[in-house]
Amino acid sequence: MAEENIHKGLAGVVVDTTSISKVVQETNSLTYRGYPVQELAASRSFEEVAYLIWNGELPSEEQLREFTARERSQRQVDPRVIELILGLPKDAHPMQVLRTAVSYLGAADPKAEEDGTEANQAKAERLLAQIPTLVAVDHRRRHGLEPIAPDSELGFSANFFQMTFGEVPEDEVVRAFDISMILYAEHSFNASTFTARVITSTLSDLYSAVTGAIGALKGPLHGGANEAVMAMLEEVKTADRAAEWLDEALSSKKKIMGFGHRVYKNGDSRVPTMRAAFEKMAAVKGADDLLALYNAFEKDFVDRKGIYPNLDYPSGPAYHLMGFDTEAFTPIFVMARITGWTAHIMEQQASNALIRPLSAYNGEDQRQVPSKD
Numbered sequence: 001m002a003e004e005n006i007h008k009g010l011a012g013v014v015v016d017t018t019s020i021s022k023v024v025q026e027t028n029s030l031t032y033r034g035y036p037v038q039e040l041a042a043s044r045s046f047e048e049v050a051y052l053i054w055n056g057e058l059p060s061e062e063q064l065r066e067f068t069a070r071e072r073s074q075r076q077v078d079p080r081v082i083e084l085i086l087g088l089p090k091d092a093h094p095m096q097v098l099r100t101a102v103s104y105l106g107a108a109d110p111k112a113e114e115d116g117t118e119a120n121q122a123k124a125e126r127l128l129a130q131i132p133t134l135v136a137v138d139h140r141r142r143h144g145l146e147p148i149a150p151d152s153e154l155g156f157s158a159n160f161f162q163m164t165f166g167e168v169p170e171d172e173v174v175r176a177f178d179i180s181m182i183l184y185a186e187h188s189f190n191a192s193t194f195t196a197r198v199i200t201s202t203l204s205d206l207y208s209a210v211t212g213a214i215g216a217l218k219g220p221l222h223g224g225a226n227e228a229v230m231a232m233l234e235e236v237k238t239a240d241r242a243a244e245w246l247d248e249a250l251s252s253k254k255k256i257m258g259f260g261h262r263v264y265k266n267g268d269s270r271v272p273t274m275r276a277a278f279e280k281m282a283a284v285k286g287a288d289d290l291l292a293l294y295n296a297f298e299k300d301f302v303d304r305k306g307i308y309p310n311l312d313y314p315s316g317p318a319y320h321l322m323g324f325d326t327e328a329f330t331p332i333f334v335m336a337r338i339t340g341w342t343a344h345i346m347e348q349q350a351s352n353a354l355i356r357p358l359s360a361y362n363g364e365d366q367r368q369v370p371s372k373d
């Protein structure tokens with residue numbers, strides 16, 4: 001096979017159709033089922049957007065009432081999975097904990113192997129309801145605290161704060177978090193979603209596909225970047241050190257976390273909305289220094305390289321100001337992306353073809369196994 005026919009990293013390759021979301025590089029836009037994501041973030045809740053992603057239409061009032069009632073009633077997790085989390089090494093990364101816990105939920109679900117849209121929709125809704133509980137249990141365990149039971153009186157985002165910190169913060173904080181959930185919910189054939197589709201294409205089950213997707217999201221070139229952004233900003237420390245830090249990082253060919261994207265080359269469609277949410281957090285928390293560092297670092301890097309921030313750049317420091325541990329940022333991403341992943345799993349199942357690309361061999365020519373005597 002000629003070198004020019006090899007698409008390393010599948011860059012530029014269109015592998016299938018999807019009706020879930022559209023990422024348009026040229027116009028720097030993202031739509032979920034046809035609706036611009038920034039319009040959804042401005043006026044809708046994450047629950048409404050989850051419903052839209054799965055069902056193709058926004059819910060009526062009654063559909064939303066039924067949907068949120070189902071979500072609220074399923075937040076409690078099997079006590080055995082809490083035992084499992086409490087027994088894991090204390091320094092296990094929260095993404096490892098979550099990957100293990102979701103895999104366990106699959107092993108414990110007697111209907112794990114049932115497929116078809118109805119069965120998978122029920123599993124997807126349960127994961128949407130239960131993943132926040134798992135993330136909150138792990139947060140509290142790392143802090144030596146007892147789990148807090150979910151509160152069915154609270155919405156998705158407020159309940160997550162309650163289970164994590166034992167209190168619900170100001171409305172602006174809950175709303176900024178909800179907006180981040182909307183922006184993180186879905187993004188076409190990104191690496192973790194594609195992983196889920198590959199696993200589904202072998203006719204494996206939904207839990208296996210989600211477990212694999214969590215593994216793919218964990219890497220710093222994908223979802224793990226929101227954690228890496230915060231670690232980087234903490235290393236740079238102050239706005240006046242940004243230039244010097246970048247000189248050093250770029251001369252040693254470091255990738256700058258939270259910048260660049262495989263599809264968007266002129267900026268990520270979600271960044272203006274998330275940046276506004278981060279600015280709001282900085283105002284609520286009085287974090288002018290972090291905002292100054294954020295702005296100085298971005299300006300300097302964009303001026304030098306013409307590479308723009310992706311969603312992980314504003315979401316990392318926003319989650320930090322909301323009080324979350326850095327290592328919990330990517331599990332929080334999972335809480336949102338479970339909607340997109342499972343929508344893609346169902347779409348793949350409905351029109352399946354085994355995903356199995358070719359490779360060009362560049363190893364030894366065929367040769368004879370030497371005789372032993």
Ligand SMILES: CC(=O)SCCNC(=O)CCNC(=O)[C@H](O)C(C)(C)COP(=O)(O)OP(=O)(O)OC[C@H]1O[C@@H](n2cnc3c(N)ncnc32)[C@H](O)[C@@H]1OP(=O)(O)O
Binds near residue numbers: 254258261262310
């Ligand atoms: C939610 C998400 O998953 S968004 C992505 C989150 N990931 C990150 O923020 C990690 C940092 N970013 C990156 O590593 C990359 O931009 C990726 C992996 C996201 C996209 O990479 P690709 O589409 O493969 O772009 P590619 O690596 O070809 O980049 C083109 C050029 O820009 C450079 N570049 C791209 N991103 C960066 C970056 N963040 N820092 C420094 N240089 C960069 C590359 O080194 C390359 O330079 P070269 O042509 O001199 O070799």
Ligand SMILES: O=C([O-])CC(=O)C(=O)O
Binds near residue numbers: 184189191222261310
């Ligand atoms: O689309 C991608 O490659 C990565 C991304 O931004 C996402 O998954 O949200």
